[in-house]
Amino acid sequence: MTTSLGAFVLGTPDPPALADFYRSLLGWEEVSREPDWVRLRAPERERPGLSFQLEPDHVPPVWPQRPGAQQMQAHLDIMVDDLDTEVARAVSLGAAVEAHQPQDDVRVLRDPHGHLFCLFLP
Incomplete structure (x- = not known):
């Protein structure tokens, strides 16, 4: 079996806003955006990525x-x-x-x- 790290996920009350911060900080690309979930990746590779999930009580x-x-x-x-x-x-x-x-x-x-x-x- 082959395993690899797919993404690191941060919980936040506002996934789109926090994803925008890290996209600007890292220069990464947005892969998908929903109100409750956003995923970023480095421009030169698909994984691992950085994702943000809705956690209203973070x-x-x-x-x-x-x-x-x-x-x-x-x-x-x-x-x-x-x-x-x-x-x-x-x-x-x-x-x-x-x-x-x-x-x-x-x-x-x-x-x-x-x-x-x-x-x-x-």
Whole structure:
């Protein structure tokens, strides 16, 4: 049996809006769009993709984590060539930089719907 990762899915109260953020951030293409589901892919390959599903009661995680609070289940790591430039671009698209930054060559940000993601240098 052959297996491969097909997509990573983020739950959000507004799939089209969050898909637009990541489409702009990553430069990916939209494959399909419905009110409750949107799928993106890299221009040069079909899979893995990034999808967004409707979760009206989505609660963003806390960062850094602490007992008794909503925990982060996963996050995206996005490699960039110029950390300062890409952080500024992500912020201009609607991301927020987190106060707690654990490493000099990584920036922890929050997308417009509260999911954490990291920009990092190779």
